[in-house]
Amino acid sequence: MRQTKFFTKTQKEAPADEQAKNAQLLIRAGYIHKEMAGAYQLLPLGLIVIQKIKQIVREEMTVLGTNELLATNLQRKELWERTARWDDKVVDVWFKSELKAGGEVGLAWSHEEPIADMMKNHISSYKDLPTAVYQFQNKLRNELRAKSGIMRGREFIMKDAYSFSATEEQHEAFYEASKVAYSKCFERLGIGDDTYVTFAAGGAFTEFSHEFQTVCESGEDVTYLCKEKGIAINEEVLKKADLEELGVTRDELVATKTAEVGNIFNFGRQKAEEVGLFFKDKECERVPVWMGSYGIGITRLMGVIVEKFADDKGIVWPESVAPYKVHLVGLNLEDDEIRDWVDGIYSALTKRGVSVLFDDRDARPGEKFADSDLIGLPYRIVASRKGKESGAFEVVTRATGEVRSLTEEEVLADFVK
RNA sequence: CGGGGUGUAGCAUAAUGGUAGUGUACACGGUUUGGGACCGUGCGGCCGGAGUUCGAUUCUCCGCUCCCCGACCA
Numbered sequence: 001m002r003q004t005k006f007f008t009k010t011q012k013e014a015p016a017d018e019q020a021k022n023a024q025l026l027i028r029a030g031y032i033h034k035e036m037a038g039a040y041q042l043l044p045l046g047l048i049v050i051q052k053i054k055q056i057v058r059e060e061m062t063v064l065g066t067n068e069l070l071a072t073n074l075q076r077k078e079l080w081e082r083t084a085r086w087d088d089k090v091v092d093v094w095f096k097s098e099l100k101a102g103g104e105v106g107l108a109w110s111h112e113e114p115i116a117d118m119m120k121n122h123i124s125s126y127k128d129l130p131t132a133v134y135q136f137q138n139k140l141r142n143e144l145r146a147k148s149g150i151m152r153g154r155e156f157i158m159k160d161a162y163s164f165s166a167t168e169e170q171h172e173a174f175y176e177a178s179k180v181a182y183s184k185c186f187e188r189l190g191i192g193d194d195t196y197v198t199f200a201a202g203g204a205f206t207e208f209s210h211e212f213q214t215v216c217e218s219g220e221d222v223t224y225l226c227k228e229k230g231i232a233i234n235e236e237v238l239k240k241a242d243l244e245e246l247g248v249t250r251d252e253l254v255a256t257k258t259a260e261v262g263n264i265f266n267f268g269r270q271k272a273e274e275v276g277l278f279f280k281d282k283e284c285e286r287v288p289v290w291m292g293s294y295g296i297g298i299t300r301l302m303g304v305i306v307e308k309f310a311d312d313k314g315i316v317w318p319e320s321v322a323p324y325k326v327h328l329v330g331l332n333l334e335d336d337e338i339r340d341w342v343d344g345i346y347s348a349l350t351k352r353g354v355s356v357l358f359d360d361r362d363a364r365p366g367e368k369f370a371d372s373d374l375i376g377l378p379y380r381i382v383a384s385r386k387g388k389e390s391g392a393f394e395v396v397t398r399a400t401g402e403v404r405s406l407t408e409e410e411v412l413a414d415f416v417k
Numbered sequence: 418c419g420g421g422g423u424g425u426a427g428c429a430u431a432a433u434g435g436u437a438g439u440g441u442a443c444a445c446g447g448u449u450u451g452g453g454a455c456c457g458u459g460c461g462g463c464c465g466g467a468g469u470u471c472g473a474u475u476c477u478c479c480g481c482u483c484c485c486c487g488a489c490c491a
Contacts, residue, residue: 012441012453013429017483037483092489110491144418144489152490201491209491220490265491293491331451366452373452384451394451 001324003359007044010371020218022303023149025315029374031302038146038154045375046302048323050157053301054136056188056320057159064181066132066161071114073138075106079113083274093141107140112267112293115162116275123289126166126281130174134161136298148218150303151259161294164272166281171290175266178294182212182262189301190318191308195261196232198223199241202265208237212262212296218307219259226252259304260297267291309399315376316399324357326415327377329368331384333360342383345393345408352416373398381411 014024015034023040026032031046042050058068080086086106088094095107108114115133122128139158146154161178165171179197186195191214200211213223213232222235231248233241235255243250272278272288281287302321309316319325326349330342346358357377359368365384372380382394392405395414406414 009442010453011428016429017423019484034483091491112491141490145485145487147485260490263491267491295491334450364450364452364454366450366454368453369451370453382451386451 001357003357003361006357010374018149020147020149020151020303021310022151022218022306025306025310025374026150026302029315029376031315032150036154038143038152040150040153040299045323049302049317049321050298052321052323053189053298054157054159057136057185057296057298060181060185060188061134061159061161063184064132064177066134066163068135069133070135071108071111071118071137073108073140075108075111075114077104077106079117079275080106082276083113083271085113093143095140095142108137109139109141111135111137111160112162112271113275116271116277116291119162119164119289120275120277123164123277123279125279129164129166129279129289130170132161132163132174134159134294148220148303150299151218151307152220153299156300157298159296159298163290163292163294164277165290165292166279168290171266171292175264175292178264178292179210182264182294182296185296186212186214186261188320189305190320191261191301191305194308196223196225196230196258198232198234198258199237199246200234200263201236206266206268207240209263209265211260211264213258214261214304214308215256216259216304216307217257219257219304221258221260223256223258224253225256225258226254228252232258259300259307261301261304262294262296264295265293267293310376313370314374317376317378319378322376322378324355324377325379326354326356327372327375327380328356328358329365329372329380329382330358330360331365331368331382333362335385338383338385338388341388345381345383345411348408348412349415352412354415379415 008030010030011028014028018024018027026046027034030043031049033041033043035041077086085091091109093109097105097107099105136157136159138155140155143152143154146152163174165174183192186192194215196213198211198213199208202208211234213221224233224235224238226248229248231246233253269288269290271291277289278286279289305318305321306315309318328346333339333342346356349356359372376398378398380396380398387393392407393411395404395406395411
Protein backbone atom coordinates (compact mmCIF):
# COMPACT_ATOMS: atom_id res chain seq x y z
CA MET A 1 0.00 0.00 0.00
CA ARG A 2 1.32 3.38 -1.01
CA GLN A 3 1.06 5.79 1.84
CA THR A 4 0.05 8.66 -0.45
CA LYS A 5 -3.02 6.61 -1.36
CA PHE A 6 -3.71 5.42 2.15
CA PHE A 7 -6.17 6.89 4.60
CA THR A 8 -3.79 7.64 7.39
CA LYS A 9 -2.27 10.53 9.21
CA THR A 10 -0.14 10.85 12.31
CA GLN A 11 -0.19 13.46 15.03
CA LYS A 12 2.82 14.81 16.85
CA GLU A 13 0.97 15.46 20.05
CA ALA A 14 -1.14 13.14 22.08
CA PRO A 15 -4.71 14.30 22.68
CA ALA A 16 -5.18 15.95 26.07
CA ASP A 17 -8.26 13.90 26.87
CA GLU A 18 -6.42 10.58 26.90
CA GLN A 19 -4.15 9.41 29.69
CA ALA A 20 -3.88 5.79 28.69
CA LYS A 21 -0.81 4.94 26.68
CA ASN A 22 -2.72 2.61 24.38
CA ALA A 23 -5.17 5.31 23.31
CA GLN A 24 -2.54 8.02 23.04
CA LEU A 25 -0.37 5.96 20.73
CA LEU A 26 -3.18 4.43 18.70
CA ILE A 27 -4.68 7.87 18.11
CA ARG A 28 -1.37 9.56 17.35
CA ALA A 29 -0.37 6.83 14.92
CA GLY A 30 -3.74 6.90 13.16
CA TYR A 31 -5.19 3.52 14.16
CA ILE A 32 -8.30 4.73 15.96
CA HIS A 33 -10.42 7.82 16.43
CA LYS A 34 -12.20 8.63 19.62
CA GLU A 35 -15.89 9.16 19.08
CA MET A 36 -16.83 9.53 22.74
CA ALA A 37 -15.75 8.18 26.10
CA GLY A 38 -15.46 4.43 25.68
CA ALA A 39 -16.19 4.36 21.95
CA TYR A 40 -13.55 4.47 19.27
CA GLN A 41 -13.76 4.31 15.50
CA LEU A 42 -11.38 1.83 13.95
CA LEU A 43 -9.46 3.56 11.17
CA PRO A 44 -8.05 1.51 8.29
CA LEU A 45 -4.80 0.71 10.10
CA GLY A 46 -6.63 -0.27 13.28
CA LEU A 47 -9.10 -2.36 11.38
CA ILE A 48 -6.31 -4.40 9.80
CA VAL A 49 -4.88 -5.11 13.27
CA ILE A 50 -8.31 -6.17 14.53
CA GLN A 51 -8.78 -8.42 11.52
CA LYS A 52 -5.40 -10.02 12.14
CA ILE A 53 -6.25 -10.70 15.77
CA LYS A 54 -9.63 -12.08 14.75
CA GLN A 55 -8.07 -14.35 12.15
CA ILE A 56 -5.72 -15.92 14.67
CA VAL A 57 -8.59 -16.49 17.08
CA ARG A 58 -10.78 -17.78 14.27
CA GLU A 59 -8.19 -20.36 13.24
CA GLU A 60 -7.83 -21.65 16.78
CA MET A 61 -11.59 -21.78 17.24
CA THR A 62 -11.78 -23.85 14.09
CA VAL A 63 -9.19 -26.24 15.49
CA LEU A 64 -11.32 -26.43 18.61
CA GLY A 65 -14.21 -27.54 16.41
CA THR A 66 -16.55 -24.59 16.86
CA ASN A 67 -18.60 -22.89 14.17
CA GLU A 68 -18.77 -19.17 13.49
CA LEU A 69 -22.08 -17.38 13.33
CA LEU A 70 -23.26 -13.82 13.84
CA ALA A 71 -25.99 -12.99 16.32
CA THR A 72 -28.05 -9.81 16.37
CA ASN A 73 -27.43 -6.90 18.67
CA LEU A 74 -31.14 -6.37 19.25
CA GLN A 75 -32.45 -8.63 21.96
CA ARG A 76 -35.84 -9.59 23.34
CA LYS A 77 -36.92 -8.35 26.71
CA GLU A 78 -39.03 -11.43 27.31
CA LEU A 79 -36.04 -13.73 26.97
CA TRP A 80 -33.94 -11.89 29.52
CA GLU A 81 -36.89 -11.68 31.89
CA ARG A 82 -37.03 -15.44 31.75
CA THR A 83 -33.57 -15.63 33.31
CA ALA A 84 -34.26 -12.66 35.62
CA ARG A 85 -31.55 -10.56 34.00
CA TRP A 86 -33.59 -7.82 32.34
CA ASP A 87 -33.75 -5.73 35.50
CA ASP A 88 -31.15 -2.94 35.68
CA LYS A 89 -30.65 -3.84 39.32
CA VAL A 90 -29.42 -7.26 38.26
CA VAL A 91 -27.46 -6.26 35.16
CA ASP A 92 -26.32 -2.66 35.46
CA VAL A 93 -24.73 -2.30 32.03
CA TRP A 94 -27.86 -2.55 29.89
CA PHE A 95 -28.51 -0.21 27.02
CA LYS A 96 -32.22 -0.42 26.32
CA SER A 97 -34.43 1.23 23.77
CA GLU A 98 -38.10 1.68 23.02
CA LEU A 99 -39.58 0.16 19.91
CA LYS A 100 -41.70 2.59 17.91
CA ALA A 101 -44.13 -0.25 17.45
CA GLY A 102 -44.38 -0.61 21.21
CA GLY A 103 -42.34 -2.48 23.78
CA GLU A 104 -38.66 -2.50 24.54
CA VAL A 105 -35.51 -4.05 23.14
CA GLY A 106 -32.17 -4.62 24.79
CA LEU A 107 -28.86 -3.92 23.09
CA ALA A 108 -26.47 -6.80 23.45
CA TRP A 109 -24.09 -6.67 26.39
CA SER A 110 -23.82 -10.48 26.15
CA HIS A 111 -25.33 -13.13 23.88
CA GLU A 112 -25.70 -15.98 26.34
CA GLU A 113 -29.48 -15.96 26.51
CA PRO A 114 -30.30 -15.43 22.81
CA ILE A 115 -27.88 -18.07 21.62
CA ALA A 116 -28.96 -20.56 24.24
CA ASP A 117 -32.57 -19.95 23.28
CA MET A 118 -31.81 -20.23 19.58
CA MET A 119 -30.19 -23.62 20.17
CA LYS A 120 -33.60 -25.07 20.95
CA ASN A 121 -33.98 -25.28 17.19
CA HIS A 122 -30.79 -27.26 16.88
CA ILE A 123 -30.60 -29.44 19.95
CA SER A 124 -33.20 -32.03 20.80
CA SER A 125 -31.20 -35.22 21.30
CA TYR A 126 -27.95 -36.31 22.90
CA LYS A 127 -26.98 -37.07 19.32
CA ASP A 128 -26.88 -33.31 18.66
CA LEU A 129 -24.26 -32.89 21.40
CA PRO A 130 -21.67 -31.73 22.03
CA THR A 131 -21.70 -28.66 19.84
CA ALA A 132 -20.35 -25.14 20.07
CA VAL A 133 -20.70 -21.86 18.22
CA TYR A 134 -18.89 -18.56 18.36
CA GLN A 135 -18.95 -15.08 16.91
CA PHE A 136 -17.07 -11.81 16.76
CA GLN A 137 -19.52 -9.19 17.81
CA ASN A 138 -19.77 -5.68 19.14
CA LYS A 139 -20.82 -5.67 22.76
CA LEU A 140 -22.64 -2.65 24.10
CA ARG A 141 -22.24 -2.02 27.78
CA ASN A 142 -23.50 1.03 29.58
CA GLU A 143 -20.47 1.36 31.81
CA LEU A 144 -20.71 3.94 34.54
CA ARG A 145 -17.16 4.84 33.82
CA ALA A 146 -15.31 3.98 30.63
CA LYS A 147 -11.57 4.09 31.16
CA SER A 148 -8.09 3.17 30.08
CA GLY A 149 -8.53 4.00 26.42
CA ILE A 150 -9.71 0.99 24.46
CA MET A 151 -9.19 -1.32 27.44
CA ARG A 152 -12.63 -0.72 28.85
CA GLY A 153 -15.14 0.72 26.46
CA ARG A 154 -18.89 1.01 26.13
CA GLU A 155 -18.71 -0.56 22.71
CA PHE A 156 -16.06 -3.12 21.97
CA ILE A 157 -15.44 -6.24 19.94
CA MET A 158 -15.48 -9.58 21.67
CA LYS A 159 -15.17 -13.13 20.50
CA ASP A 160 -17.73 -15.10 22.43
CA ALA A 161 -18.24 -18.82 22.19
CA TYR A 162 -20.89 -21.05 23.72
CA SER A 163 -20.61 -24.77 24.26
CA PHE A 164 -23.46 -27.24 24.65
CA SER A 165 -22.83 -30.66 26.12
CA ALA A 166 -24.87 -33.67 27.14
CA THR A 167 -22.88 -34.56 30.22
CA GLU A 168 -20.48 -33.04 32.67
CA GLU A 169 -17.66 -35.16 31.22
CA GLN A 170 -18.41 -33.86 27.76
CA HIS A 171 -18.50 -30.34 29.09
CA GLU A 172 -15.22 -30.71 30.97
CA ALA A 173 -13.50 -32.06 27.89
CA PHE A 174 -14.54 -29.04 25.87
CA TYR A 175 -13.70 -26.65 28.68
CA GLU A 176 -10.18 -28.03 28.96
CA ALA A 177 -9.74 -28.02 25.18
CA SER A 178 -10.78 -24.38 25.10
CA LYS A 179 -8.02 -23.55 27.58
CA VAL A 180 -5.52 -25.07 25.18
CA ALA A 181 -7.02 -23.18 22.23
CA TYR A 182 -6.90 -19.91 24.16
CA SER A 183 -3.31 -20.42 25.20
CA LYS A 184 -2.45 -21.04 21.58
CA CYS A 185 -4.16 -17.80 20.58
CA PHE A 186 -2.26 -15.72 23.11
CA GLU A 187 0.99 -17.38 22.16
CA ARG A 188 0.42 -16.51 18.50
CA LEU A 189 -0.55 -12.98 19.47
CA GLY A 190 2.86 -12.52 21.05
CA ILE A 191 1.76 -12.38 24.68
CA GLY A 192 1.91 -16.10 25.50
CA ASP A 193 4.78 -15.81 27.95
CA ASP A 194 2.96 -13.21 29.98
CA THR A 195 -0.56 -14.64 29.93
CA TYR A 196 -1.75 -16.95 32.70
CA VAL A 197 -4.77 -19.11 33.22
CA THR A 198 -6.15 -17.57 36.39
CA PHE A 199 -8.63 -18.67 39.01
CA ALA A 200 -11.39 -16.08 39.23
CA ALA A 201 -14.86 -15.58 40.62
CA GLY A 202 -17.27 -18.09 39.23
CA GLY A 203 -20.55 -16.32 39.72
CA ALA A 204 -23.74 -18.17 40.43
CA PHE A 205 -22.98 -21.49 38.83
CA THR A 206 -19.53 -22.62 39.91
CA GLU A 207 -17.04 -21.69 42.55
CA PHE A 208 -14.40 -20.57 40.06
CA SER A 209 -14.16 -19.47 36.49
CA HIS A 210 -10.93 -19.16 34.59
CA GLU A 211 -9.59 -15.90 33.31
CA PHE A 212 -6.67 -15.34 31.00
CA GLN A 213 -4.71 -12.54 32.59
CA THR A 214 -1.83 -10.81 30.85
CA VAL A 215 0.83 -9.07 32.89
CA CYS A 216 0.29 -5.41 32.06
CA GLU A 217 1.01 -2.33 34.16
CA SER A 218 -2.15 -0.58 33.05
CA GLY A 219 -4.41 -3.58 33.61
CA GLU A 220 -7.35 -3.30 36.00
CA ASP A 221 -6.86 -6.56 37.83
CA VAL A 222 -4.47 -7.74 40.47
CA THR A 223 -3.39 -11.32 40.05
CA TYR A 224 -1.40 -13.32 42.56
CA LEU A 225 1.14 -15.01 40.43
CA CYS A 226 3.69 -17.79 40.77
CA LYS A 227 5.47 -17.65 37.43
CA GLU A 228 7.63 -20.71 38.11
CA LYS A 229 4.64 -22.96 38.72
CA GLY A 230 2.39 -21.13 36.28
CA ILE A 231 -0.25 -20.60 38.96
CA ALA A 232 -2.33 -17.45 38.98
CA ILE A 233 -5.18 -16.39 41.26
CA ASN A 234 -7.28 -13.28 40.88
CA GLU A 235 -7.17 -11.30 44.13
CA GLU A 236 -10.97 -11.41 44.31
CA VAL A 237 -10.83 -15.13 45.10
CA LEU A 238 -7.47 -15.35 46.87
CA LYS A 239 -9.13 -15.99 50.22
CA LYS A 240 -11.38 -18.70 48.81
CA ALA A 241 -8.67 -20.53 46.92
CA ASP A 242 -7.25 -23.67 48.43
CA LEU A 243 -3.55 -22.98 47.98
CA GLU A 244 -2.51 -26.35 49.29
CA GLU A 245 -4.60 -28.12 46.70
CA LEU A 246 -3.09 -25.92 44.00
CA GLY A 247 0.38 -26.84 45.21
CA VAL A 248 1.54 -23.34 45.98
CA THR A 249 2.23 -21.35 49.13
CA ARG A 250 1.16 -17.79 49.82
CA ASP A 251 4.83 -16.67 49.86
CA GLU A 252 5.33 -17.84 46.30
CA LEU A 253 2.50 -15.66 45.00
CA VAL A 254 3.37 -12.16 43.88
CA ALA A 255 0.71 -9.50 43.45
CA THR A 256 0.92 -8.42 39.81
CA LYS A 257 -1.09 -5.94 37.75
CA THR A 258 -2.77 -7.74 34.88
CA ALA A 259 -5.33 -7.21 32.16
CA GLU A 260 -8.04 -9.77 31.55
CA VAL A 261 -7.91 -10.82 27.90
CA GLY A 262 -10.11 -13.91 28.12
CA ASN A 263 -12.58 -15.57 30.42
CA ILE A 264 -14.24 -18.97 30.39
CA PHE A 265 -17.27 -19.99 32.40
CA ASN A 266 -19.05 -23.15 33.29
CA PHE A 267 -22.81 -22.62 33.51
CA GLY A 268 -23.57 -26.15 34.54
CA ARG A 269 -27.13 -27.04 33.61
CA GLN A 270 -28.73 -24.03 35.23
CA LYS A 271 -28.65 -21.61 32.31
CA ALA A 272 -30.21 -24.11 29.94
CA GLU A 273 -32.87 -24.93 32.48
CA GLU A 274 -33.79 -21.25 32.89
CA VAL A 275 -33.91 -20.63 29.16
CA GLY A 276 -35.67 -23.93 28.49
CA LEU A 277 -32.98 -25.70 26.48
CA PHE A 278 -33.51 -29.45 27.01
CA PHE A 279 -32.59 -32.62 25.16
CA LYS A 280 -33.50 -36.31 25.36
CA ASP A 281 -30.70 -38.47 26.70
CA LYS A 282 -30.12 -42.17 25.99
CA GLU A 283 -32.56 -43.10 28.76
CA CYS A 284 -35.27 -41.02 27.05
CA GLU A 285 -35.14 -38.50 29.87
CA ARG A 286 -35.62 -34.82 29.13
CA VAL A 287 -32.68 -33.00 30.72
CA PRO A 288 -31.11 -29.52 30.44
CA VAL A 289 -27.96 -29.00 28.41
CA TRP A 290 -24.58 -28.35 30.03
CA MET A 291 -23.41 -24.96 28.91
CA GLY A 292 -20.19 -22.97 28.92
CA SER A 293 -19.29 -19.48 27.80
CA TYR A 294 -15.90 -18.42 26.44
CA GLY A 295 -14.84 -14.85 25.75
CA ILE A 296 -11.82 -13.11 24.29
CA GLY A 297 -11.64 -9.32 24.26
CA ILE A 298 -10.51 -8.52 20.74
CA THR A 299 -10.25 -4.74 20.98
CA ARG A 300 -8.81 -4.98 24.46
CA LEU A 301 -6.10 -7.26 23.10
CA MET A 302 -5.06 -4.55 20.67
CA GLY A 303 -4.71 -2.19 23.65
CA VAL A 304 -2.80 -4.69 25.76
CA ILE A 305 -0.37 -5.45 22.96
CA VAL A 306 0.29 -1.74 22.45
CA GLU A 307 0.78 -1.20 26.17
CA LYS A 308 3.16 -4.10 26.53
CA PHE A 309 5.50 -3.53 23.62
CA ALA A 310 5.50 0.22 22.94
CA ASP A 311 8.67 2.20 23.58
CA ASP A 312 9.26 5.93 23.83
CA LYS A 313 9.16 6.29 20.06
CA GLY A 314 5.85 4.59 19.50
CA ILE A 315 4.09 1.31 18.91
CA VAL A 316 5.96 -1.97 18.41
CA TRP A 317 3.73 -4.65 16.89
CA PRO A 318 4.45 -8.35 17.07
CA GLU A 319 4.65 -9.61 13.50
CA SER A 320 1.49 -11.67 13.85
CA VAL A 321 -0.79 -8.65 14.34
CA ALA A 322 1.10 -5.85 12.57
CA PRO A 323 -1.03 -4.19 9.88
CA TYR A 324 1.89 -4.54 7.47
CA LYS A 325 5.10 -6.46 7.85
CA VAL A 326 7.38 -3.92 6.21
CA HIS A 327 7.50 -0.15 6.23
CA LEU A 328 9.35 0.78 3.06
CA VAL A 329 10.68 4.29 3.57
CA GLY A 330 11.64 5.88 0.29
CA LEU A 331 13.98 8.87 0.37
CA ASN A 332 15.15 11.16 -2.44
CA LEU A 333 12.12 10.13 -4.49
CA GLU A 334 12.17 13.37 -6.45
CA ASP A 335 14.97 11.74 -8.43
CA ASP A 336 13.27 9.54 -11.05
CA GLU A 337 16.10 7.04 -11.10
CA ILE A 338 15.79 6.48 -7.37
CA ARG A 339 12.00 6.42 -7.48
CA ASP A 340 12.14 3.66 -10.11
CA TRP A 341 14.59 1.71 -7.99
CA VAL A 342 12.39 1.99 -4.88
CA ASP A 343 9.26 1.17 -6.88
CA GLY A 344 11.17 -1.93 -7.98
CA ILE A 345 11.72 -3.30 -4.49
CA TYR A 346 8.13 -2.36 -3.57
CA SER A 347 6.60 -4.34 -6.39
CA ALA A 348 9.10 -7.18 -5.98
CA LEU A 349 8.02 -7.60 -2.36
CA THR A 350 4.29 -7.13 -2.84
CA LYS A 351 4.23 -9.46 -5.85
CA ARG A 352 5.71 -12.15 -3.63
CA GLY A 353 3.08 -11.67 -1.00
CA VAL A 354 4.96 -9.54 1.52
CA SER A 355 2.69 -6.87 2.99
CA VAL A 356 4.37 -3.50 2.59
CA LEU A 357 3.40 0.01 3.55
CA PHE A 358 5.41 2.22 1.18
CA ASP A 359 6.08 5.72 2.43
CA ASP A 360 6.18 7.43 -0.95
CA ARG A 361 5.23 10.82 0.45
CA ASP A 362 7.07 13.99 -0.41
CA ALA A 363 8.33 14.51 3.13
CA ARG A 364 11.65 14.95 4.84
CA PRO A 365 13.57 11.95 6.17
CA GLY A 366 13.16 12.90 9.82
CA GLU A 367 9.41 13.05 9.54
CA LYS A 368 9.28 9.69 7.75
CA PHE A 369 11.45 7.99 10.35
CA ALA A 370 9.46 9.45 13.22
CA ASP A 371 6.18 8.33 11.65
CA SER A 372 7.60 4.93 10.92
CA ASP A 373 8.69 4.45 14.53
CA LEU A 374 5.29 5.62 15.73
CA ILE A 375 3.29 3.32 13.47
CA GLY A 376 5.47 0.46 14.63
CA LEU A 377 5.64 -2.06 11.77
CA PRO A 378 8.08 -4.90 12.50
CA TYR A 379 10.62 -4.03 9.78
CA ARG A 380 11.68 -0.83 8.15
CA ILE A 381 13.44 -0.88 4.81
CA VAL A 382 15.07 2.41 3.92
CA ALA A 383 15.72 3.03 0.25
CA SER A 384 17.61 6.19 -0.62
CA ARG A 385 20.17 7.68 -2.96
CA LYS A 386 22.89 6.59 -0.58
CA GLY A 387 21.56 3.05 -0.69
CA LYS A 388 21.20 2.96 -4.45
CA GLU A 389 24.81 4.01 -4.89
CA SER A 390 26.02 1.16 -2.71
CA GLY A 391 23.33 -1.19 -4.00
CA ALA A 392 21.95 -1.90 -0.56
CA PHE A 393 18.83 -1.37 1.48
CA GLU A 394 18.93 -0.54 5.14
CA VAL A 395 16.76 -3.00 7.05
CA VAL A 396 15.85 -2.06 10.61
CA THR A 397 14.07 -4.32 13.07
CA ARG A 398 11.66 -2.11 15.01
CA ALA A 399 11.68 -4.12 18.24
CA THR A 400 15.45 -4.36 18.65
CA GLY A 401 16.77 -1.51 16.54
CA GLU A 402 19.07 -3.94 14.76
CA VAL A 403 20.27 -2.49 11.45
CA ARG A 404 21.31 -4.61 8.48
CA SER A 405 22.49 -3.64 5.03
CA LEU A 406 21.04 -6.02 2.42
CA THR A 407 20.99 -6.22 -1.35
CA GLU A 408 17.67 -6.66 -3.13
CA GLU A 409 18.34 -10.37 -3.47
CA GLU A 410 19.04 -10.67 0.23
CA VAL A 411 15.94 -8.67 1.10
CA LEU A 412 13.77 -10.94 -1.01
CA ALA A 413 15.41 -14.05 0.43
CA ASP A 414 14.86 -12.72 3.94
CA PHE A 415 11.26 -11.55 3.61
CA VAL A 416 9.70 -13.96 1.13
CA LYS A 417 8.74 -17.21 2.73
C1' C B 418 -23.23 6.54 41.16
C1' G B 419 -19.81 9.45 45.15
C1' G B 420 -15.37 12.60 45.03
C1' G B 421 -11.72 15.72 42.35
C1' G B 422 -10.48 18.21 37.95
C1' U B 423 -11.37 19.97 32.82
C1' G B 424 -13.52 22.48 28.37
C1' U B 425 -10.17 28.33 23.74
C1' A B 426 -8.80 26.58 15.77
C1' G B 427 -8.10 19.55 13.15
C1' C B 428 -4.35 18.80 17.41
C1' A B 429 -1.48 21.07 21.60
C1' U B 430 -1.40 25.43 24.48
C1' A B 431 -1.45 31.20 26.41
C1' A B 432 -3.66 35.57 28.11
C1' U B 433 -7.77 38.62 29.22
C1' G B 434 -14.42 42.04 32.44
C1' G B 435 -13.48 45.82 26.48
C1' U B 436 -14.31 39.70 20.73
C1' A B 437 -8.02 36.26 21.61
C1' G B 438 -1.81 35.10 21.04
C1' U B 439 1.67 31.05 19.94
C1' G B 440 3.22 26.11 18.15
C1' U B 441 1.65 22.31 14.98
C1' A B 442 -1.41 20.81 10.99
C1' C B 443 -3.37 22.79 6.39
C1' A B 444 -2.82 26.15 1.58
C1' C B 445 0.59 29.13 -1.55
C1' G B 446 5.79 30.91 -2.76
C1' G B 447 11.04 30.32 -1.89
C1' U B 448 15.46 27.94 0.31
C1' U B 449 16.31 22.90 2.03
C1' U B 450 16.62 17.10 2.05
C1' G B 451 19.30 10.57 6.64
C1' G B 452 15.88 11.76 12.62
C1' G B 453 9.57 15.72 13.09
C1' A B 454 14.30 22.01 8.74
C1' C B 455 13.93 27.43 7.67
C1' C B 456 11.81 32.23 5.75
C1' G B 457 7.43 34.76 4.04
C1' U B 458 2.08 34.93 3.20
C1' G B 459 -2.75 32.96 4.24
C1' C B 460 -7.12 30.06 6.27
C1' G B 461 -9.11 28.73 10.93
C1' G B 462 -11.17 29.23 17.53
C1' C B 463 -13.62 30.86 23.33
C1' C B 464 -19.03 23.61 25.05
C1' G B 465 -24.49 25.14 25.79
C1' G B 466 -28.19 27.98 28.56
C1' A B 467 -29.51 31.57 32.23
C1' G B 468 -27.77 35.51 35.39
C1' U B 469 -24.57 39.85 36.98
C1' U B 470 -22.68 43.98 33.90
C1' C B 471 -22.77 49.56 29.61
C1' G B 472 -20.00 45.16 27.91
C1' A B 473 -18.82 38.04 29.65
C1' U B 474 -14.26 33.66 26.46
C1' U B 475 -13.18 35.66 31.47
C1' C B 476 -17.43 36.30 37.23
C1' U B 477 -21.99 33.36 39.29
C1' C B 478 -25.54 29.39 38.70
C1' C B 479 -27.49 25.23 35.91
C1' G B 480 -26.60 21.66 32.21
C1' C B 481 -23.45 18.90 29.16
C1' U B 482 -18.48 16.97 27.99
C1' C B 483 -13.95 14.62 28.75
C1' C B 484 -10.07 12.88 32.28
C1' C B 485 -8.56 10.89 37.08
C1' C B 486 -9.66 8.29 42.07
C1' G B 487 -13.33 5.18 44.25
C1' A B 488 -17.56 1.96 43.67
C1' C B 489 -19.07 -1.43 39.77
C1' C B 490 -17.25 -5.27 36.29
C1' A B 491 -20.23 -13.16 33.45
